[in-house]
Amino acid sequence: MRIHVEYDRCEGHGLCAEQAPQLFSLDDAAELTYHAEGSDVPADQQARGRAAIASCPVAALRETS
Amino acid sequence: MTRPRTVVIVGESIAGLTAARELRARGYDGPLTMMGREPEGAYARPPLSKEVLRSAVAETGLVYACADLHLQHVRSPAVTLDTSARTVTTESGQVAPYDALLVATGATARRLAAPGQRGELVLRTLADARAIRVRMDHAASVIVVGAGFLGMEVASAAAARGLDVTVIDTDPPLRRLLGSYLSDRLAAHAAARGVLTLRVPGAVGLAGNPVHGVTLPDGTTLAADLVVTCAGDLPAVGWLSGTPLADPAGIAIDERCRTTVPAVFAAGDVARLSPSAGCGGGRAPFWSHAVAQGKVAAASMLGQECPLRPTDDYFWTEILGLSIKVAGPLPLTGDPTSAEGDIHAGDAILRWDRPDGPTTVVAFGRKVPVGRLRAIARTGDPITKEKS
Numbered sequence: 001m002r003i004h005v006e007y008d009r010c011e012g013h014g015l016c017a018e019q020a021p022q023l024f025s026l027d028d029a030a031e032l033t034y035h036a037e038g039s040d041v042p043a044d045q046q047a048r049g050r051a052a053i054a055s056c057p058v059a060a061l062r063e064t065s
Numbered sequence: 066m067t068r069p070r071t072v073v074i075v076g077e078s079i080a081g082l083t084a085a086r087e088l089r090a091r092g093y094d095g096p097l098t099m100m101g102r103e104p105e106g107a108y109a110r111p112p113l114s115k116e117v118l119r120s121a122v123a124e125t126g127l128v129y130a131c132a133d134l135h136l137q138h139v140r141s142p143a144v145t146l147d148t149s150a151r152t153v154t155t156e157s158g159q160v161a162p163y164d165a166l167l168v169a170t171g172a173t174a175r176r177l178a179a180p181g182q183r184g185e186l187v188l189r190t191l192a193d194a195r196a197i198r199v200r201m202d203h204a205a206s207v208i209v210v211g212a213g214f215l216g217m218e219v220a221s222a223a224a225a226r227g228l229d230v231t232v233i234d235t236d237p238p239l240r241r242l243l244g245s246y247l248s249d250r251l252a253a254h255a256a257a258r259g260v261l262t263l264r265v266p267g268a269v270g271l272a273g274n275p276v277h278g279v280t281l282p283d284g285t286t287l288a289a290d291l292v293v294t295c296a297g298d299l300p301a302v303g304w305l306s307g308t309p310l311a312d313p314a315g316i317a318i319d320e321r322c323r324t325t326v327p328a329v330f331a332a333g334d335v336a337r338l339s340p341s342a343g344c345g346g347g348r349a350p351f352w353s354h355a356v357a358q359g360k361v362a363a364a365s366m367l368g369q370e371c372p373l374r375p376t377d378d379y380f381w382t383e384i385l386g387l388s389i390k391v392a393g394p395l396p397l398t399g400d401p402t403s404a405e406g407d408i409h410a411g412d413a414i415l416r417w418d419r420p421d422g423p424t425t426v427v428a429f430g431r432k433v434p435v436g437r438l439r440a441i442a443r444t445g446d447p448i449t450k451e452k453s
Contacts, residue, residue: 014434
């Protein structure tokens with residue numbers, strides 16, 4: 001599976017980073033970094049990745065494959 | 066309880082979908098039925114009162130992908146619950162048996178229209194948001210009834226689209242939720258942006274049929290091309306009539322999201338926490354609580370222990386370009402106990418310390434991730450920017 005991040009939509013809430021801290025992190029200015037950009041989500045992180053998608057209050061995350 | 070063989074979730078809500086995901090994550094691999102009235106299934110609702118009112122493009126990507134959960138979808142609303150036979154019947158006539166049932170039907174908008182009065186607009190669903198957006202395409206003025214966060218978000222979208230906006234309420238903007246200090250600043254912010262907030266001494270009515278304005282307590286009528294009612298929400302318990310769960314104040318749940326009926330659990334906007342469970346014993350119909358309760362309910366349905374609480378005090382809104390993020394309990398009262406930054410410039414972090422209770426921290430117009438806000442609230446750190 002892959003996760004597409006719609007950066008224009010992201011408002012820096014950071015709930016994704018609470019669900020999947022190995023996939024998402026935010027700096028002090030609430031700028032998001034997605035750590036699996038351009039690659040598949042590791043198998044052991046997929047459940048957390050899907051929980052992160054569901055937790056995003058602005059629907060900025062999407063599973064693409 | 067023994068492990069359920071069949072689980073039914075009623076309500077295509079964030080509480081319901083979160084519970085479904087948590088059930089699978091916790092190893093439940095049995096039949097999992099999800100029923101709801103939405104033809105699209107579960108979708109993200111927070112954008113409905115923001116981007117979706119501005120542009121049709123914002124509708125893309127709202128529907129949650131859930132093929133991995135192997136749900137049996139029933140695209141029809143539940144109309145009857147039989148708690149002794151343990152079945153749910155849908156409008157389409159399907160009868161679904163359950164060993165464990167989660168009620169996550171959310172809430173419906175409180176309406177002001179008189180019987181037979183047509184044309185009242187409310188905002189709870191994607192269809193509602195589309196209807197309002199299309200009407201805004203051809204409108205020059207809008208009246209929003211209700212200056213809570215939903216009303217102020219609708220007002221913000223309308224203002225961004227260049228409409229003349231009037232918001233009517235008995236209280237100033239967001240006063241009931243955020244207290245007088247932030248309310249005063251939001252009122253000033255709205256005034257500076259040309260949004261008129263009108264305080265009235267009592268209930269208003271809708272004028273015309275179809276609706277074309279609002280009748281104030283003194284009998285005068287204000288006309289607008291569009292009237293949107295944002296006057297609160299009511300737990301969607303109508304379909305539970307005849308059961309002990311049909312409480313118009315919300316389904317009472319304990320800290321494990323259990324109801325008073327065996328094998329029936331509830332989560333999200335439809336539920337009301339018992340006083341011992343949190344939130345002072347009332348409904349707290351916010352996103353983060355619904356997510357937390359979906360998780361707790363899933364564990365409870367499986368008879369598993371769960372360290373999580375059925376509350377998660379994170380709330381946010383965006384009013385006329387100003388984002389407000391809150392970690393900690395609401396409502397707020399009075400002035401903050403400390404502040405950093407410039408509130409008048411819309412760039413501040415404020416904290417409300419309570420002598421015998423948790424702290425609430427507010428990021429006012431400043432982008433701060435929730436983890437950082439929670440840390441400030443939890444540790445009692447002075448409000449300073451972390452050194453990087």
